[in-house]
Amino acid sequence: MPQPLSRIVSQLKSEPSRTGSLIVTVFGDAVVPRGGTVWLGTLLEFFAGLDIDGGVVRTAMSRLTAEGWFERTKSGRNSFYRLTRRGEQTFAAATRHIYDSPPSEWNGSFELLLIGSADDREQARTALRDAGFGSPLPGVFVAPSRIAVPDAAEGAIRLQASAGSDMARRLVAESWALERTAEAYRKFSASFAPLRFTMDRGEALSDSQAFTARILLIHHYRRIVLRDPQLPVELLPKDWPGRQARALCGEIYRLLLPGSERWLDDHATNEEGPLPPAGAALTGRFAGDAEPL
Structure with a gap:
């Protein structure tokens, strides 16, 4: 495993358990674009690669299902999970927030x-x-x-x-904890820039590593961007680090997409067999974002 990815995995293991949050990331980023249903065994295989015990994954899935996010079906001894209607609505809104370009203009x-x-x-x-x-x-x-x-x-x-620009910026400063969000973006960029540098040098990742890196990339980015009001550029502080973090995330995501999708082709299944291929919306994620400097 490339050293930058190894450090990101080690950082994940040093934090309190976020297995439930990672499951949400896997579904939103990888399962929903491929039909929305996945075999529990696919999830267990992914988490085994992170040295997360299968019992922990099953407990997290049971909790998320009890909370109304997922529904389970069984075929023989195999369990399959898909989002509930409530989960679909929540994921649809989150997907737009994560992958679509934020607003650039403000109407005053x-x-x-x-x-x-x-x-x-x-x-x-x-x-x-x-x-x-x-x-x-x-x-x-x-x-x-x-x-x-x-x-x-x-x-x-x-x-x-x-409001005029000066008054608007004062209102923004009093309404949102932007510096805390800015610091989170800076830490994200510091963690993932070495991974991009490694890939730019031509160091290849296996398909399994590409999928792991993709999920951890979105897992970390999602936790920040869903707390970010994504204000128009005119209302943000100068040198807002969210722009660089988004561009970096989009660049790494595009590099990881082919290998990570191959891993899903080879390993991810539902009741009918391999997951169907993702539609064009997947390759359109982060479209139009500027390249990081």
Whole structure:
């Protein structure tokens, strides 16, 4: 295993168990584009390559299924998993957030939501955060206009407000913890830039290593970008590290895609046999992103 990939795997093992989160990454990144159903044995084979015990994987799958993310079917002694309808809807939104290019322009206005009840605020907080809203004050949520308001906040008072660039940047600084997100992007780039350098030098990865690297790449990137409101460029600090991290992620992803897809061709199955090939949407991921400097 190339040293940069070995270091990334070692870093994963040094963290608290994230098996459930890794399963979510495998489904969203690799299984959904190939029909959405996979044999448990395929997952066990992947996790065995990370030295994660099969019992830990089975426990994580049972927990995610009990929480309503997956549904299980059986054929003989074999178990197969696919997303529930709720899981499909959540994954569809996350897929757009991870792989589609973020907005580049701002129209000069914000969407303001006012929620008076503390209970209502608490119930809507996670959905609003995931949709890209920040909060400068208790009960006040803000996002650049054109962001869809989630159903959880349908009872909020809605206002449109315009702001000049200086005032807008102050509002952004008070509404989102951007420096924490920026630091996470810097750490991501520092961890994965050596892997790109290794591949640029022509050091080949096996198909298994390519799939492992692809899943860990998206696993780390997903954890940052889904917390990133992806504000228009005009509202972000200068030298925003998210741009470089996204370009780096897209470049590595494209390099890993052929080998990782071959691994899926050879090892991933569902009830009917090998997983069907992915559609054109897979190769369109990270399309249009600039190359990292």
